Amino acid sequence: MYRILVVEHIHQAGEAMMSQKAELVFPKPQTPEGIIEAIGDCDALVVRNTPITRQIMNAAPKLAVIGRHGVGYDTVDTQAAAELGIPVVYTPASNTESVAELAIGFILALCRKIVQANAAMKSGELISDTVTMAIMARQKGLITNDLWGKTLGVIGVGRIGSSVSKKMIAAFNMRVLGYDPYVDAETFVGYGVQKIASLEEMLPQCDYIAVHCSGGAETRHMINERMLALMKPTAYLLNTARGTIVDETALIKALQDKRIAGAAIDVFDPEPPHRENPLLHMENVIVTSHLGAMTEESLRNMATMVAQGVLDVLEGRQPQYPVVNP
Secondary structure (H helix, E strand, O other): OEEEEEOOOOOHHHHHHHHOOEEEEOOOOOOHHHHHHHOOOOOEEEEOOOOEOHHHHHOOOOOOEEEEOOOOOOOEOHHHHHHHOOOEEOOOOOOHHHHHHHHHHHHHHHHHOHHHHHHHHHHOOOOOOOOOHHHHHHHOOOOOOOOOOOEEEEEOOOHHHHHHHHHHHHHHOOEEEEEOOOOOHHHHHHHOOEEOOOHHHHHHHOOEEEEOOOOOHHHOOOEOHHHHHHOOOOOEEEEOOOHHHEOHHHHHHHHHOOOOOEEEEOOOOOOOOOOOOHHHHOOOEEEOOOOOOOOHHHHHHHHHHHHHHHHHHHOOOOOOOEEEOO
């Protein structure tokens, strides 16, 4: 029977699939040291967000496959895996709709200041015996603009970015501009999105900017001080992709100086964020705890897909979604 080290628990459907063919092992504690201590005689490793380093791989002489529970694989040292001949599988498309729905929720909440209005109502700031709530809302700065017909800029027009684009066009008649050097113009046309050659051209035109590209060295701090300065002062930024894509220091400064109107952030750099991170305490910022894929459907999809990928490799079949395929 195989032994599979499951670094963090995944949806029970995925664990059940693997437990039919293997003994599941869980590290205690859930630290690099705990993983190294537990992995010695394991045939496979399944991981969610814990970094998997060369040191961990070197501690597992029988390791035949690494399964990444997620649409990205930046937490796995894929170069080390390739050099050691260890296949890596992952779960693209497993949470497309879940993340897209959160991004759309962010846009609506930013547009109509739903979070601020909720807080003001609950605190009693909008309730008066002598003034109507409409007047109080105006005094509180809660008069907003329609979303209909505004311009959305999408950075990364892959599965999630294209889903957000199509939904916002259909629901709100938005003009959608897209930046993605890896997607051709014909594909953009199929999504109803106008392909833009550079961020410098796209950002000044947009009322909302949605980040949906992958993480890694290529996109690190793609949204930086220079890019934020190109945005409209009335524009909003939302990031449901990877925290490293946005230079948080530059974003905080842009928000404090009111160079942009606000932001919605589901991912941070580092993650989790420090308690004193100003983004956690700004009225014009919505923050969530990497909730993009945290739905029952998405968690089940990721768990069963990673389980299938790991079992495919162990049993000699070609996995559907390899990252590293020696």
